[in-house]
Amino acid sequence: MGGEAHHGKRRGNFIQRTIDALAETLERSLYAEQLAEGGGLLQRLDPRVKLVAMLGFIICAAASRNLPVVVAIACVALGLALVSRIPFRSLLPVWIGMFIFSGLIAGPAIFLTPGPSLATVPWLGWQVSSYGVRSATLLILRSEVSITFSVILVMTTPWIQVMKAMRVVGVPTMVVVILGMTYRYIFLMLQSASDMFEARQSRVIGKLSNADARRLASATVGVLLSKSFQLSNDVYLAMQSRGFRGEVYTLDEFRLGRNDYIAIPIALVIIVSGIWFGYV
């Protein structure tokens, strides 16, 4: 696929910004795939082990009522990112996004939770409760830890292996097949959208008015929908042609290696300890 990264920013009109955004999306996905094929610690583990362990860490963090335990699990996440050679700069946008999102939800608790006052907001007179700060911090930290583990999993495992691992651990086959097809065809549609915008751009002179830009966007969405409908029909025919009759049969060929046998008990100890101390 021609998912070539556009390295120069072309800020300007609506079309240029749209092309930049599409190219960036393609670039990010390619970068994640490259990291997943790298030689870090997690990249060498069986995807099933990673999937189950990450899920365990997330449950552990989400279930913990103890702030130091959540901080310890966050340190595990950072350590795993480090030994898996995931640059922190690629995690930063995720952390900032999650901080804003969870902060909006947790923020009011700082003032609304009853408890000893830590400070008063000038002019507004709102009391900052120490219990409120603690519960907001806990919520934000849990969210950050969960998203970090999810991103680490996706960045150290090709998406196709994540899907296979999901199948092995019992996620319904049809759900995984739909996820796989979505992932696979989103690239085609993105490429198609990018090509369409570039073709339009080559025929647009000057700056588009907001109304024209909106018309252009809605027309493009319409064409893309129509194309995706055609594509899904053709794909279904291609599947039928090779014997697909509604049931999905898959090959699962993961094998546990020495690294996995070392990682499993370590992960188990961390998860069980986290859950145990998290409740204390």
Add this chain to the structure above:
Amino acid sequence: MDAIFTLDNIRYDYANTAQPALRDVSMSILRGQRVAIMGANGSGKSTLLRILDGLYFPKSGTVTAFGEPLDEHHLMEDAYAHAFRRRVAFVFQNPDVQLFNPTVYDEVAFGPLQMRWDKQKIARAVADTLDMLEITHLRDRAPHRLSGGEKKRVAIASVLILDPEVILLDEPTAALDPKSQSMVVDFLVGWANSGKTIVTATHDLDTVPDIADDAYIFQQGAIVAHDTPANLLRNHELLLAANLVHAHHHHHDGVPHSHPHFHLGHAHEHSSGI
């Protein structure tokens, strides 16, 4: 030679189009025959292949495959559908349509999995097929990240693994670079002595003499000619009328002049003037 496919007075219409995609099509394709279906874009070639593969069903007329009617009712039966899909393979024009699995390995294994082969047999067959197509190094790659030529090889591998009796190919050399085109043609030529029946829809006249010993020309959904490739390719007026070659305009001593123009091999062949 016995007939693999017999089509009798086929008509096929797409919704919301005034012109039928296929009309009055009658033909027989014999076992071991290599047939080229030639025609310009929109002439009905792809629709014909989809009918031969039991993906579309004609509005009127009958299709017989391996001596049995090929219809929706028959293909609902598990045993018949499995036997038919095992014997007939279709390589789509756009490999992106055909390659829907997460890895090349999964892609090639998809057909045998649907046929419920045991996993050891599948593993052996996939390894052999990847080796035959010289794509073993791609086995863990995502098909959508491959080049056009690699995608086409994977698409061919994904159908060859079942060792089908009939291979239907829709524009196999379209949108490929010259090296990949030559690779595909080499495969088609290589299959000549395999006893397989090969039906190729194409408007690439260059390749037809190498890949077929029988040919049809389609125009607006109907058969307008049926002969050997050599005879059809000599009939420049027919090729021009079917939009398979284009008129070439130039001047001789200042006098405007035009005649059919097409490319065979690397030479531009000019027929006698019109």
